[in-house]
Amino acid sequence: MAEVPRVLRSEWTKIKSVRSTMWTLGTAVLVTIALGMLICTLVRVDFGSKSINQQITFDPTNVSFTGMTLGQLAMIVFGVLVVANEYSSGMIRTSLAAVPQRATFLFCKLLVATALVLVVGLVTSFAAFFAGQAVLGEHRAYLSDPGVLRAVIGGGLYMTLIALFSMAVASMLRSAMLSLGVLMPFFFLISSILGNVSATRKLGRYLPDQAGQKIMQVIAPVNDPVPYGPWGGLAIMMGWTAVALAGGFLVLKKRDA
Amino acid sequence: MIELEGLTKYYGDTLAVDHLTFTVRPGMVTGFLGPNGAGKSTTMRMMLDLDHPTEGTVRIDGKHYRQLNDPLTYIGALLDAKAVHGGRSAVNHLLCLAQSNGIPRERVGEVLDTVGLTSVADKRSKGFSLGMSQRLGIAAALLGDPKILLFDEPVNGLDPEGIHWIRNLMKNLAAQGRTVFVSSHLMSEMALTAEHLVVIGQGRLMADMSMAEFIQQNSRSYVRMRSPEPERLLDVLHVEGIEAVAVGNGSLEIDGVPADELGGLAARHQLVLHELSPQRASLEEAFMRLTAESVEYHAHDGEPVAAYAGTQEPAPSGWGADWQKKGS
Numbered sequence A: 001m002a003e004v005p006r007v008l009r010s011e012w013t014k015i016k017s018v019r020s021t022m023w024t025l026g027t028a029v030l031v032t033i034a035l036g037m038l039i040c041t042l043v044r045v046d047f048g049s050k051s052i053n054q055q056i057t058f059d060p061t062n063v064s065f066t067g068m069t070l071g072q073l074a075m076i077v078f079g080v081l082v083v084a085n086e087y088s089s090g091m092i093r094t095s096l097a098a099v100p101q102r103a104t105f106l107f108c109k110l111l112v113a114t115a116l117v118l119v120v121g122l123v124t125s126f127a128a129f130f131a132g133q134a135v136l137g138e139h140r141a142y143l144s145d146p147g148v149l150r151a152v153i154g155g156g157l158y159m160t161l162i163a164l165f166s167m168a169v170a171s172m173l174r175s176a177m178l179s180l181g182v183l184m185p186f187f188f189l190i191s192s193i194l195g196n197v198s199a200t201r202k203l204g205r206y207l208p209d210q211a212g213q214k215i216m217q218v219i220a221p222v223n224d225p226v227p228y229g230p231w232g233g234l235a236i237m238m239g240w241t242a243v244a245l246a247g248g249f250l251v252l253k254k255r256d257a
Numbered sequence B: 001m002i003e004l005e006g007l008t009k010y011y012g013d014t015l016a017v018d019h020l021t022f023t024v025r026p027g028m029v030t031g032f033l034g035p036n037g038a039g040k041s042t043t044m045r046m047m048l049d050l051d052h053p054t055e056g057t058v059r060i061d062g063k064h065y066r067q068l069n070d071p072l073t074y075i076g077a078l079l080d081a082k083a084v085h086g087g088r089s090a091v092n093h094l095l096c097l098a099q100s101n102g103i104p105r106e107r108v109g110e111v112l113d114t115v116g117l118t119s120v121a122d123k124r125s126k127g128f129s130l131g132m133s134q135r136l137g138i139a140a141a142l143l144g145d146p147k148i149l150l151f152d153e154p155v156n157g158l159d160p161e162g163i164h165w166i167r168n169l170m171k172n173l174a175a176q177g178r179t180v181f182v183s184s185h186l187m188s189e190m191a192l193t194a195e196h197l198v199v200i201g202q203g204r205l206m207a208d209m210s211m212a213e214f215i216q217q218n219s220r221s222y223v224r225m226r227s228p229e230p231e232r233l234l235d236v237l238h239v240e241g242i243e244a245v246a247v248g249n250g251s252l253e254i255d256g257v258p259a260d261e262l263g264g265l266a267a268r269h270q271l272v273l274h275e276l277s278p279q280r281a282s283l284e285e286a287f288m289r290l291t292a293e294s295v296e297y298h299a300h301d302g303e304p305v306a307a308y309a310g311t312q313e314p315a316p317s318g319w320g321a322d323w324q325k326k327g328s
Helices: A004-016 A019-049 A052-056 A060-064 A068-089 A092-099 A102-139 A150-173 A176-196 A197-204 A208-216 A230-254 B040-047 B090-102 B105-114 B130-142 B160-175 B187-193 B211-218 B230-239 B259-268 B283-294 B302-311 B317-325
Strands: B002-011 B014-024 B029-033 B054-059 B075-078 B150-152 B179-184 B195-202 B204-210 B221-226 B242-245 B251-255 B277-282
Touching: A004 A102, A004 B090, A019 A060, A019 A068, A019 A102, A019 B130, A060 A102, A060 A150, A068 A092, A068 A102, A068 A150, A068 A176, A092 A102, A092 B090, A102 A150, A102 A230, A102 B302, A150 A176, A150 A208, A150 A230, A176 A197, A208 A230, B002 B040, B014 B040, B014 B054, B014 B195, B029 B040, B029 B160, B029 B187, B040 B054, B040 B075, B040 B150, B040 B179, B075 B130, B090 B105, B090 B130, B105 B130, B130 B150, B130 B211, B150 B160, B160 B179, B160 B187, B179 B187, B187 B283, B195 B211, B204 B211, B204 B251, B204 B283, B211 B221, B211 B283, B221 B259, B230 B242, B230 B251, B259 B277
Parallel strands: B029 B179, B029 B195, B075 B150, B150 B179
Antiparallel strands: B002 B014, B002 B054, B195 B204, B221 B251, B221 B277, B242 B251
16 A cells, blocks of 8 residues: 555655746746735725725725736646646656555645645735735735734635645646636636626626635625625635545546556 | 456457456566557556456456555556656656655665666756657666566667667566566567567467467478579479479478478479578568457558568578577
8 A cells, every 4th residue: 555655755756846836836926916016006096086985895905815816827727737747748657556546646646736835825825915015005904903814814725725626627637738728718707707797696606716715805895795704605615626626536546547 | 477367458349458368477578569559558557557457357466456565666667658747857757756655765866877867867857868768767667676577668769779778678687586578569579588478469369478489389491492494493393292382583482391402303403593592481470470360550552461571581681590599
């Protein structure tokens, strides 16, 4: 039987010995922080011209996470590449010959990648928050304000789940091109379209990213009652991820490598 | 020791491997021979539990692959040399494999040294030539110092020096008492390295015997005669009750009569001979005959065996001579 600590160490060597890890995670960190700061600058300049209502419901915490809409795409690329690179290179046969217990292999790989993403996601989330608040100046929020710490930690959890969901989808589709072709347009376009058109909004709310993003809100927007709270939203996202993981595991177990 | 029992694999409706039963024994190189598409690679993937058999089992020292503790220390395999992540350096590729099976880190340097890749250990394998990738794959196979080694077409893409190196490596590994199982579609390659032969065609077992037995059963010796008066030569032979077969370009092939006797006969009848040469049909031909019916991808014009025999004209200097040397 393959021993879990050994497989974990092996997967850690794999992940840190390819450049795509550095590039994708680095991009996710930079884009999330930089874009968040840019949006915060624009919001601050524009603040006086907003209506009273908009000023009351202004959520400085959430605004500093705006960069995540773009930054999460780099997280998706990371998640997809971690898994799909095994298939595109044929490395999967070498890997499975070394670790024939496929459940051990897959979950050790995902555990190592997820742990790394969790650290990077939390650092990014805190950095994006502090940088964004610094830019917002007088309109800023503080970590000690109610709900803010939860939102900032939630930002890190959200990025982690996006990456893990992408890993699971890539284990099902076994191809980087196919996985990115499904995930990119889904998270960048389809989800926001479904969430912003009133006819489909009720449905769009239950999509993994829309539900998960709820945890980063401190002040709920008006006229948009959502049937779940911040943790409820994250639980919905975890549900999606769990289903995708089960699918990915079944594909790996049943199919020839 | 690898034991296959009734191993069968369907891809959809296509039968790729058809009830294969044979045993690969330690202490010798076993050649696994078959034309392209015969099911060699599929069989090897099933040995490593990468492809699931439709029916039948593979046992490695009596165990299923999945039951092996640290499988790389039991069985090392080179399936596809390009099956590495190109962005990873040679040393990291081997290191992650070593770590997964509890193999000490020093072993990575040792196997890199064995295959001669020490100087490029830190280079990304993307830039490796096919020959270098092949060596890296062999390093991975040797990593766990396994008792059993599988090589799928290991000489593909290697230069003559590399081919020579790998032949010696396989023989040495077998001499150390290990089980070495090598696939090839070239009989000539097997004749130089393998002591035992397993031949398959269209997924079915065609032969499972020692190389010596295979040579004895399949290499036909005959005498080739060529004369400017082929009609008279045929008549003379006919009168003596010797059967001759005309093969294109005016040559005759005679089975079962030694060359000196035929020479004497021609002299007595004052026949001019342009050629009188003892021949041995090549093992390559024997292999072609054996698998002719099972070849999956035929070229369209002509009978494959006849076409081959035609191109086989200057046979004696071919590899047939090599195995004779090896046998002696």
